[in-house]
Amino acid sequence: MLTSLLTDEGVRLSVRESGPAHGPAVVLVHGWAQSGEVWPPAESFHAYAPDLRGHGESDVLADGYRDSATWAGDLRTVLDHTGPAVLVGWSYGGLVLTDYLRHHGTAAVRGLVLVGAITGIGPDRPGGATGRVMREALPDALSDDPEVAVPALLRFCAAQTPGAVPGVDVQRMLGTALRVPARVRRELFRRDVDGSEVLKAVDRPTLVVHGTADEVVHPAAAEHAAATVPGAEMRWYEAVGHLPFRERPERFAADLAAFVAEVGP
Template sequence: MLTSLLTAEGVRLAVRQGGTAGPAVVLVHGWAQSGEVWSHQLADPSFRAYAPDLRGHGASDAPEDGYGDSAVWAGDLRTVLDHTGPAVLVGWSYGGLVIADYVRFHGTADVLGLVLVGAITEIGRGRPGGATGPAMRAALPAALAEDPAVAVPALAEFYEHQGRFDGPTRQWMLGTALRVPARVRGALFRRDVDSAEVLRAVDKPTLVVHGTADEVVDPAAGAHAAATIPGAELRTYENTGHAPFLEHPERFAADLATFMTHTAGVTAPAARTAEVGR
């Protein structure tokens, strides 16, 4: 089910919803993707799952500005939590930074727990929580270009290095990225955000999941988050790329279910598989 939420500044956010019972989990996608990437989690009936399209992505509005402002990202996620109620927040890639933005301005009162998946939590030169891998560095700046003759090859190569999953999934991810305006793809990188104090203040259960073969976000970024957030657990997926929930959907489903059991009293479901974006 796809619903639409209106932020305080009048930006419409598209939100996919799955499940009808249990506590809420809010799934925040990464740069140049959409909430569709969480299809497996949206199909899990053991909790209420909500997957927003970030501003400028998917079916959400793409305003001209706001992409460089942590308060704006925090406000967008606040709009989603006003709709869902207290929730476990799951952030993949850039989604981890959006969650850090939220905690910076709104704290953890409505946060049941955090799950960071191949995530950055800060951004800017020399920020350890924003360390990128060779695939991300190789894609820039061409992947941000207005000229499709420049951007398309760079993005196609970028999605070849996401992880070991099938060609149709990589093509779907490429198509999703190309729906994001180039001005938005670029604006998300024009930020300088230090989140060390934010992470140290997190007082909710936290799970950090990172593939050891992630070429987009360096595993060091996940290790930094796990070391900085009090009591956080770091779970590494060996020989796994940037999207563990796509490369190993059954294992990730089991890990998320276990985390939900411990943080929100959800009974762990049987593992199953689902296609992404279809």
């Protein structure tokens, strides 16, 4: 089911819903140049997978992409709709979670799950450590010139995992990335923010999931998050890249369902 929500400033956000209607609420926040479609359908909880502004079916705005308060407000709109929920952030989605916590705290948060996630961005930010695949994609993947951007984005999508990504998945991810305007893709990287102080203040159960073979977001980013959030649990997925929920779907589904059950309805 596809739902449309309006933020306080009138921005339309598209949200994909799946899973049992009365199950616990889980908000799944996707990464850079992707959409809520990247998440597998939920079975044991009610999932809300928003498309971030500028992505997927959500509105594309001229600006605001560098502002922490903007991302916080968008996620607050989703939580106003879902009620208290477990927040799951994959890749750039982890940074959006820290944006939300910076401005709104944890009152509406049952728990946090960081999946292959960054929690900071900019030079020397420990929560923003990137791997070879991400570094090689930039700056070409941000170009307005399709002859430059398309090959870079294709290589980036195809290198998400240490093994071969199925062609149909690569094409789907590439198509999603190309729907995001180049200026939006650029703006998301023109931020400089450290989430360390936000992570230190987290007072909700937190699970950090990361593939040991992730070459998009370096495992050092996960180590930083796990060491900074009080009581966080670190769970490594051996020989897994940047897509734990696709590479090990049964294990990820079981881990997430157990975490949601632990933190309560």
